[in-house]
Amino acid sequence: MSRIFISGSSTGLGLMAAELLVSEGHQVVLHARNSDRAKDARKALPAAEAIVAGDVATIAGAKEVAAQVNTLGTFDAVIHNAAVGYREAHRLTADGLPHVFAINTLSAYILTALIERPKRLVYLSSGMHHHADANLDDILWKKRRWNGSEAYAESKLHDAMLTFAVARRWPGVFSNSLEPGWVPTRMGGPGAPDDMDQAHLTQAWLAASDDPKADVTGQYFFHMKRREPNPQALDPRLQDQLIEICAGISGVALPKA
Template sequence: MSRIFISGSSTGLGLMAARLLVEQHHTVVLHARNAYRAEDAKRALPQVEAVVVGDLETIAGAKDVAAQVNGLGHFDAVIHNAAVGYREGFRVTEDGLPHVFAINTLSPYILTSLIDRPKRLVYLSSGMHHHADASLDDILWSTRRWNGSDAYAESKLHDAMLAFAVARRWPDVFSNALEPGWVPTKMGGPGAPDDMSQAHLTQAWLAAGDNAKADVSGQYFYHLKRMAPHPQAKDTALQDRLIAICEDISGVALPV
């Protein structure tokens, strides 16, 4: 059985994936933004090993979460699930970064770089990434007029780019991305049309390592099936630029 850490897992798809993995007898550690959410998560799924508490909105917070995870010992898999959605207004963090970028793009980069390397990495993207542009020349929205939907979509493209960059750089790790579908979570909204019962299955399947078909890397999935991501996600030059930008902003290097 595997030991799995899931970021942003006090509610929603992260908690759903955790519940499935626990039912499959895997050991799971959750993550919550604050102590109140952590208590709610423990009540909802008392079988988990622990709940790490920390706000991924700040660079220091993401570093602290990574340190807490490492302090719990080695993990077989990490699911990068934490995110804010497509209806966000423009807000700047204490690091001077748009909070959608800080949480959705930068924090998974920091966690990837600092958490002791697992065997499996799973990144949640979105179907909205198919219509996005990486916008690396203005990744911090310094010159563009803010659009929450566009900011979310490009951050989910960044997550796929990160997954594939890691797959290329770390050949000993199975690193993949997926889209769960537009489902009626708090983030997706009550009118979302996709099948909620399918939304958490792929990330759990990729993280568990119970099926040889999940022993792949650099792939993109939707409901347990491979699909083609946005072409920019596979562009190695863009991947390397994104890694360099995240390293420069965070001061954290992706280990070789």
């Protein structure tokens, strides 16, 4: 039995993965943006061990979520699921950051750096990342005209880059990424064409399975099969640059191996 924390798991794919893991006998801690969402999550999955409430849109909020998780003890796996979608308008957080970057990229970095290191890390990317550019020279969208779809795609490329950076830096941890498919969640929209019944399986499998195919690191998956990521995600130079940027913005260093 594994103990797993899932960010952004009060609804959608995060909650679906949690339900599956609980049904398999694992202990799961959920995360919700606020107390109202936490109450809804408790109703949706009464068997959850606990629910952490906190808004990862801000640097302070992400740090607080990590602190709450650490007070609950150690985890075998963390699934980085929290995200906003591709139809977002340009909004700045209280820290003055584009909220797509703050939630999809920076919060995943902060939680990775501050949550006590688990045995497995799982990051949700997106099929849209394949055609994105990391745009590390304008990660905060100060030079470009805002495009929500592009912002989302590049944030999901950042998540894949973070995955492989961690796999390279922390050899004792299985760090993998996946794309769940374009599915009809609230984020994906009602017209999304991919199979909803498949969308949550890979992250649960990577977090808790005894399958030797899941006991790997530095890999990218789609429907429990390996897939090649965007080549930029595999570039150590770009990975290190992303880590440096996130550390500088957040004031949080990624621990060394």
